[in-house]
Amino acid sequence: MADDTTPKAKADTKPEAKKPAASKPVAKPVSKPVERPVAKKPAAKPASKPVAKKPVAKKPVAKKKAPVKKYKASGPPVNVYSLSGNVVRQVNLPSVFLGDLRPDLIRRAVKAAQANRRQAYGPAPDAGMKHAASQWGKGRGVARVQRMTQGRTAVESPPNVGGRRAHPPRPEKDWSQKINKKEKKMALNSALAALMHPEVVRTRGHRIDDEMTLPLVIEDGFEELYDDIVKDNPDEEDQHFTKETMKILRDIGLEDELDRSSDGKHIRAGKGTMRGRRYKRPKGILFVVLNKDNVAKCVRNIPGVDIVTPARLNIEHLAPGGDPGRLTVFTEGALMKLGE
16 A cells, blocks of 8 residues: 655645643742740759838937027116015016117007907897878878778888988998008007007006116016915915005005006096996006916906917917007016017
């Protein structure tokens, strides 16, 4: 059997082109993790037994001492009298007595103190209006005022008998007065300074000797007079506190002043005689002491006398009515307290 394939046909047949083989993916180099050195933990120490702490003794806290107040003595010297009336020694007055004399400030401070304790007063809101009243109207030949419905008596109007007041004082009125703190303090210092001037003290009417040094200073034993009398005389009938006190004051030289206070009692002028304040009495000696209770039992029956402690001393004690220069007796301890 003859082959159908001729040489021409063989020449026409071309060998098939080989396809390129698929390229394999190149594997990327894998980076290995860097190994970091691990810090080694320190070996655990064996547990030690807790050491018992010794109790620490607390040191006592020292209390702060109060500052010692010094006595500021820069004023003129004055005599210190004993209970027998003799001059024992001299002490200098504190610096609060060196103020200027200001009678205007003293009077203003006293007036303000009096006004601030004044009590408001006035009538009741319906005073003089508690009536059943009406007007009659015109045409009846009488005044057109309010009249009682059960009669013809005129009421309620100010001109009528039993009517309300026309312009009464108002209870809501404020009577107080203001004063500056520095002025008030200056007035008190000025009133203290007036105590050491004999001419100012005599102007108020006090009777003192020329040889006295003002203000009067007496020993601290004056404050213990009550206890001494009780100790020496257990029987109450023999305890004469006022008699012993007046004897001491007479020995100092205040006999004329005591007579002035006792003889100066007189009847008040005006309507006060009908309102429980019939008599007036002049202001006497002012006692400035540390122990008020004991001294008050000895001097409370002396006419015109006042007792006060240094902490309670005010302008009205030193200048009653606004007139400076009241005769004042200090105990030595009270004078030292005033100068601190």
